[in-house]
Amino acid sequence: MRRFRLTLRARLTVVYGLLFLVAGLVMLVLTWALVQQRLIGDASIVSSSYCCTAPGEEAPSFDPAAPTPPAGAEQNYLYTVKIVGAARDEALGALITQGAIAVVVVGAIAAWMGWLVAGRMLRPLSTITETARRIADAPDADRRMHERINLTGPRDEVTELAETFDGMLARLDTAFDAQRRFIANASHELRTPLTLNRALIEVAAERPDASPDLKLLGETLLEVNARHERLIDGLLLLARSERELGERRFVDLADVAEHVVDEARARTTGDPAAPPIELIADEAPTAGDPVLLEQLVRNLVDNAVRHNLAADGWVRVTTRTDASGRALLEVTNTGRPIAPYELDRLVEPFRRLDGERTGNGSGAGLGLSIVRAIVEAHDGELALVTRPGGGLVVTVRLPGESYATTG
Known part of the structure; x- marks a missing residue:
């Protein structure tokens, strides 16, 4: 299963909402600090000036911090401070509580508006994506390149x-x-x-x-x-057709390998420099183009014979079904040692390793590149590995096919 991932529109909406919430909380904290500072200053003035004054009377002059305030002034002062402090705490608490609720509600509205704005801003990208997907998924993708987006709007x-x-x-x-x-x-x-x-x-x-x-x-x-x-x-x-073959038929790689090996043995009969070819042909059913699969095996066998030792060389061709049910073809040969970094060059067109050819054929450097193209057309895998004593092990894995599904 594909790991769940938020869309770009959802991520933009989350970013909008979080930025608004952070900005709102910062503004709320700053407002609370300023209001608290102002209320503390006002409370001190009120408590020091009017704690002991009756209506219509002039405020007595005394120092609240004095060790012996006037009689009765201390009780009035403490009561006033208590009332003012409670009113201040209630006002600050209401500011924080109601302000936080307002920030959350307005943040939700801002996130919803961000969702709408992001959807409208990303609509042209959706048009581009739909056009690209429609062209890529078309069976005749190479003939759908005439389509255009022709996006209209501001220049951005x-x-x-x-x-x-x-x-x-x-x-x-x-x-x-x-x-x-x-x-x-x-x-x-x-x-x-x-x-x-x-x-x-x-x-x-x-x-x-x-x-x-x-x-x-x-x-x-x-x-x-x-x-x-x-x-x-x-x-x-x-x-x-770069995407897939137009028609697939049942093919047993064992039958193809037997036919190709018989041809190769017939061609090299009487040639003292030709290496012997060993065949281990177990059933390897797959589906594809028989002509192309035959050419795939022929190219690998011809390369294994041509790129070999002048004496005491050998070629082994093996077909079987691997543990995962895929058809496997393996061609192993002796030859001069090949550096691992040279393997990628071997499958490129017109690339050859100089000084390693035996026999009469000169080749054109297309054998393995054609093999790779055929393997990719059949949704298979191609692997090249160097042998410790020299030569190559070329492994081709193709999707398996059941005998029961043929016919």
Whole structure:
């Protein structure tokens, strides 16, 4: 559960109310001190001047502090002091009690007015928040950037914030439009040569005088070409949707790993520098795009083979379901030691560690960056850890999927 937290409007209201109460209490204390000082001065004058004077008589002249005041003056003086002191205490008590009640009542009214004023002042912020949330929660968020706040009102900090937000939306809208155009152009430019290659291979493989070896080669090339077409479609789909995949299907990572490892073993057969690949394939059901998940495993296996030792190297591919029910894929390989601070660079596009490649492939530095994009699209986690003896342990965790929910 989310921890309860006061809204900005409520916090402003509390601040308004507390400030008013503090100011009212300070004013009440100052008033009480001033009134008390004045009443004490008046009481001393009254008690010293009129304690022993009857109506119409002139006030006797005596010193109240004298050791022997006139006869009867002492009793009148004490009685007068008592009456004046009681009246003073009652007046000061009424001032404190009634003043405190007035401060509390007026403070409550001030807090209520502060709530209304804060709500009106924060209404433009609510408009900005609603617009941002509506754009962010839309399934086609990249196509909703044309919306604007268009906040009207006096030129203040909130209006400047709204205009800045509108400017940011305009720039994002332009960037997404450019990205969509680039994806459309790249899709056309990438599909065209693949379509042409497929047509040429089919024509060459179906010629009447084609040898069995040529037909077998044609079938292999057609399969590779078809895989590349599926991969391009999947990557373009991934580029169009940064939030989530459009369609998710049941996939067992164990089946994908077996297929990819078999391909890798077939490619490296007869290569003395290729490390052996060990496969431990336990069930690891998940949901996602099969083409992208296959490419994820292939990139990890190819990287593990390529970035390995020239001799006595090995690769281990493991799939299983972890204790939390998530599908886990782990690819471990030997290789030269890698510093922990270099791990973040490995998942960046076009970043490679120089001097560690074996075999014929040169790579383009996109393998792990594509892996990270695919993992994030499937709401998964990617972790890279260095092995003590050299090499990497790459772990991918994807949300689990039950066999009972498929079909």
